Amino acid sequence: MMAEEKYKIVVFGAFGAGKSTLIQTLDPQAKHIEAEGAGGTTTIALDYGRVQLGEKRIYLYGTPGQERFEFAREIIGAGMDGAILLVDATSPVDEFVEHLHTSLKEEKIPFVVFLNKCNQVGARPDAAQEHFAGAETKTVSAKDRRGAREGLEKFVGRLRPHTAEKKA
Template sequence: MQASPVSSRRSTPGSRHIEATSKEGATTVAFDFGRLQVRDRAVYLFGTPGQERFEFVREILARGMDGAIIVVDATRGVDAMTRHLYDRLKELEVPLAFMANKCDCPGAAPGAISRDLPGETVYPISARNGENVYAALDAFVATLVAR
């Protein structure tokens, strides 16, 4: 096993992100938690890394969750891990939404994500500049409230 360079940075006060470098480039390895009000409801967001080694955390969080959002890099599309997460959450009958991130980047193809996940809701967003993030979250919460 080869060691990877790792760096630590803070994105917001009190948060720390670890970046590990692999042959695919830098990837952020971080758990995150947030609470906000959407449609007069308290929404608790748990962010987990997409790497396979964190599957046990996602299994714990899946117990009792009202819905799940899978963030997909719109410049890379649906990969094997995204497909695995999708299949597992469908098996657990968890309501899903997809956020196609990096739609502000050259080469972004949110339509390709929609084609790869027929019948699923895909919201184009940019986490970098916040474009459509709250609107997408609001729309997804509306589908959960309607259930």
């Protein structure tokens, strides 16, 4: 039997940054718990998808972007092997995104910053990149499967697989 490495990767980011879109693009069969929100749907619990990259099996969890769901983010994030901080590059980095960024650093979670919506007019990935200086960043569109897979593969390449000692 082929050895399989497992990874739990959690996607964080502000309301509407594109977390659900990213997971749906990476796994078209992804599942999602949502509600009607202002101007569309919003994640109220989580997204869940799976991606196979060679021998690596990636379990992807998306978190709600609204600030009041901090408790959900804590539960979904428990035992993660790595995180994607998904940032909307069409708007300035705000306090909430900075809070997510600081939390990942404080908890010493390996993370990559995906600068999203780079296919959209008005995207300023350069400004966001400057903000996250020192972190691994990648410009993406959550709608572009190839770029998203590439970014995920590169990031997971520097992680250690999931082990039983971590709480799931």
